[in-house]
C-alpha cells in the first residue's frame with residue numbers, strides 16, 4: 001500500500017481513494033482489510049484522530065472519526081482544515097460524510113436517511129477557506145454536495161432500505177454552531193426557511209472539501225425531531241444515542257455497498273476541478289509560506 005508520496009499521483013484517479021468521515025456514533029468501520037493506521041501532521045495541525053487506511057471491495061478507504069475515537073472534540077473544536085488537507089494528501093477524491101442530524105420536517109422520521117443537496121450556514125466560529133493570508137480564491141458553492149456521488153449513495157441505499165426506513169433525496173441541512181441544541185424559536189425559524197435537517201458539522205467540511213477538489217456527499221442519519229415537534233420529546237443526547245447505534249450499523253452496510261460501486265465507476269465530478277477559474281491572486285504575489293500550505297491544491301494550476 002502506497003501511503004507516502006501520494007501527492008505525486010494526486011491526479012491519477014485509478015489510484016484515488018474513497019474517504020469516509022464518521023460522525024457521532026461511527027468511530028470505526030470494521031470490515032476494512034489490511035488496515036494501516038496513520039498519525040499525520042498537516043500545515044493546519046493534527047487531524048481529529050489517526051487515519052485508518054484499508055481495502056474494501058477493491059478500493060482503498062481512508063477513514064477518520066471527526067470527533068476523535070472517544071468523541072472528545074465538540075463541533076467547534078474539530079480541526080476541519082487538518083482533516084480535509086489530510087484526506088487530500090492521501091489522494092482521497094471522493095468523500096462521504098456520515099452524520100447524525102435532527103429532523104425539521106414531520107415526514108422525515110428518526111432513523112430515516114437524508115442525502116442533502118443544500119445547506120444554510122448559521123455557524124460563527126468555523127474556518128471557511130484554505131485561501132487566505134495572501135491568496136484569494138472564490139469557488140462556486142451553488143451546489144455544495146457532489147450530485148454524482150450523492151446519486152451513487154442514494155442508489156445503493158435504495159437497495160438496502162427496509163419497510164420502516166425511508167430515504168429522502170435532497171433537502172437543506174441547517175448548520176448550527178452548537179454545542180447546545182437549538183432553541184424552539186430557532187428550530188421553528190429553520191422550518192420556516194424550508195430546511196429539512198439540522199446538524200453541526202457538515203457545511204464546514206463541504207466548503208473545505210470543495211476547495212480541496214474532493215467530491216463530497218453527506219449521509220445524514222436522522223436521530224430526533226429537534227425541539228419543534230410538540231408531540232415528541234425535545235432532542236437530548238440520550239435520544240440521539242438510542243438511534244445512533246441502529247443508524248451506525250446501517251451506515252456500515254451503506255459504506256460497503258458504496259465502496260464497491262465507487263471502486264468500479266471511479267466517477268469524475270465537477271468538484272475535481274472546482275478551483276479552475278476560482279483563483280484570483282497571481283501566483284507570483286502569493287507569499288511562499290502560504291503557497292507551501294496550499295500547494296497540494298494549486299500545483300495543478302500553477303505549473
Ligand SMILES: CSC[C@H]1O[C@H](OP(=O)(O)O)[C@H](O)[C@@H]1O
Nearest residue numbers: 023024075099100199200201240
Ligand atoms: C450527539 S448529538 C450532536 C452531534 O451529533 C452530530 O454529529 P455529527 O455531525 O458529527 O454526526 C451533530 O453535528 C453534533 O455534533
Ligand SMILES: Nc1ncnc2[nH]cnc12
Nearest residue numbers: 100101102198199226235
Ligand atoms: N437536533 C439536532 N440538532 C443539531 N445536531 C444534531 N445532531 C443530531 N440531532 C441534532
